[in-house]
Structure formats: C-alpha cells, structure tokens
Amino acid sequence: MKKSSTIIIIILFISNISIGCLEYFENINEDPIILRAKPYIDKIEVNNSFIKNYAYSIIKNINDSREHLINTVYRFIVDNFQYIEDPAEIELIKTPLETINDKGGDCEDLTILLNSLLENIDIKTFIVMNETHAYSLVCDVDINIIWKEIENSFIGIIEDKWGEKIYSVYNDTFILKSKEIWYYGGNGSYFNNYIDYLNISYDILSDYPVNLYLVPSSSDFENLSNDKEFYQYMEYQEINMIDIINKLSYIQRFGGIILQNNKNKDTEIKANITFYFRPNFYEYYKNNNIKSYNIKNKNCIVIDCTVGEWGYPGYDTGIKGEKIAYSSTNYEYFYLYD
Numbered sequence: 001m002k003k004s005s006t007i008i009i010i011i012l013f014i015s016n017i018s019i020g021c022l023e024y025f026e027n028i029n030e031d032p033i034i035l036r037a038k039p040y041i042d043k044i045e046v047n048n049s050f051i052k053n054y055a056y057s058i059i060k061n062i063n064d065s066r067e068h069l070i071n072t073v074y075r076f077i078v079d080n081f082q083y084i085e086d087p088a089e090i091e092l093i094k095t096p097l098e099t100i101n102d103k104g105g106d107c108e109d110l111t112i113l114l115n116s117l118l119e120n121i122d123i124k125t126f127i128v129m130n131e132t133h134a135y136s137l138v139c140d141v142d143i144n145i146i147w148k149e150i151e152n153s154f155i156g157i158i159e160d161k162w163g164e165k166i167y168s169v170y171n172d173t174f175i176l177k178s179k180e181i182w183y184y185g186g187n188g189s190y191f192n193n194y195i196d197y198l199n200i201s202y203d204i205l206s207d208y209p210v211n212l213y214l215v216p217s218s219s220d221f222e223n224l225s226n227d228k229e230f231y232q233y234m235e236y237q238e239i240n241m242i243d244i245i246n247k248l249s250y251i252q253r254f255g256g257i258i259l260q261n262n263k264n265k266d267t268e269i270k271a272n273i274t275f276y277f278r279p280n281f282y283e284y285y286k287n288n289n290i291k292s293y294n295i296k297n298k299n300c301i302v303i304d305c306t307v308g309e310w311g312y313p314g315y316d317t318g319i320k321g322e323k324i325a326y327s328s329t330n331y332e333y334f335y336l337y338d
Contacts (some may be wrong), residue, residue: 058127
C-alpha cells in the first residue's frame, strides 16, 4: 500500500515553572558554592573551533527553530554516547573532546558535552548539580514547539522498530467496474508493543451507490470475492452510500476498507483514505509534562542525557532536594525550587 510519512499533530504540554534566586560573588575564590562546581564549569567549552564545527556537523541542513536544534543535539548524544561510570572512588571530569573520543561518560561528562555543543551554536545553557547527579538547563525554549520536535523523534523511533511508517495516505480517482470488489489495507496482523491501534479516516464519493465494509484482514476481501462468509466491523458498516464523508474508525488490527459495486454499471470512485497507526508513547506520556524553570525571564527546560532512549528534552526525572544551576559562561548560579 502507498505510504506517506507526513504527520502534523499538535499536543500541548503544561510547563512546571519554578524560580531560583541569583547568587554571585565578584571574587569566586570566596564562594564555596562556586568552588565546588568550578572544576565542572571550567570544562565547558563555550568558544572552541573544533566543538563548534562538531556541533554544526550534527545540525547540518537544519534551518529551523532553535527547539529543533536543541532536540537534534540531544538525540545525537543519546543515540551515540554511552553512560560510563567513573572508576570507584575516583572522580574524573572529562573535557568535551575526551567524551567524544571515548564515546561516553558519566552524567557530568555528558552534560558538559551537551552544554559545550549548544553554547557553540549560541544557545544558552546551565549545568545543574546536586549531591549525586548533574544535568542541563537549556534556555529560551518554547514548550509547545519542543514537544512537536520530541514527538517527531519518537515517531521515528517507532517506525524504525516497527519497520513501517505510521502514517499513510491513499488519494485516487478510479473506475469500479460492475460486480467488482476493491480493497485497500493490510493483512490483518496484530500490532506489537509499539502501536496501540489503527485509525482509518476516509472520504469516498461515487457516481452510484456502493457497499463499504471495514474489515480486519485482506483475507476477508478474498472471502467476499469468492462469495464466502467474511468478518466486518458492523458498527462501521456503510451500505448504499453515494457520498461517505469524514468517517473515522479505530481498529485493533491491520485491516482496511472494501468497496463493492453490485450494480450493473461501472461507477467512478473518488477515494481519500488515511491510515494512522497510533504509537503507544502518547499513552505512556499522557500525564507527563515539560519540566522547566524561569531564569532571568527565560523559560529554561531540564535536559538529562542519561535517562535513556525514551527520554526527551524536558523529561522530569523527579530529582528532589537542593539543586543549583550554574551558568556555562560565567560563575552566576541559581537555586532551583520545585
């Protein structure tokens, strides 16, 4: 069946917003808070020609929103770098180049790499630290736009794992001959863990009345063609409709649509059919939101490179307790409150 990967879905997520308070010492050697984080901050490369070229190699051919850039860099790190713990009782702090060469690092190393890459494409970042963990804050982000980018990434993951596009369109005008039967759909296979259901929407216009059946399998089309008993979704049956418009059906198997012309004359059919296989991440993340903080009147979202394949920019790992966000470009810092 013909397929198209074009999909436009808008999902709004509500932002969690907390406000930190600024602390800054002119002499950093007097501030123990800065001294604790200084070894990590100093590893962040904010103006490095190699890192800049590396970052632009990741986002090449992208002339889109900053949210697209942010998500692309994040996915690159998640997909290409491993979490590697430091040796026991030893705290190693890698430069971005060392993390690139090693293809991995611990939470601080991956955060330093992410912040370095984003800073070199002019996106403001912070490194957030508590007693046991480190991650990023990335600033001036539109919550709704970043979710659309996240959604596209998840759709790509689903399609790779499933081996099929989740969205396909059939749009054609054809002649359905007298006594002829026509089918568009799949073989009736059950969905795996990545797909919840098949959504079929269809607009069909014919010169003369035709029979329409929604069926779970191409074998039902074969049975009907051979005058055998076949299964149909009765609640969706439409019979003798000349104009069938804006119908929407939810099916638990990869089925399709049958059109049957029982008349003694040919009829012209104009069919616009859309198949959308709903991926299950919508259900999994339906109660999640984008975790953000307001810093200097900028919306800054949490980005943790260690949460795995199904993490995303704004994923809230639920870290409690005192957290401090340090600027990647100077020694300003903020306490973050939830």
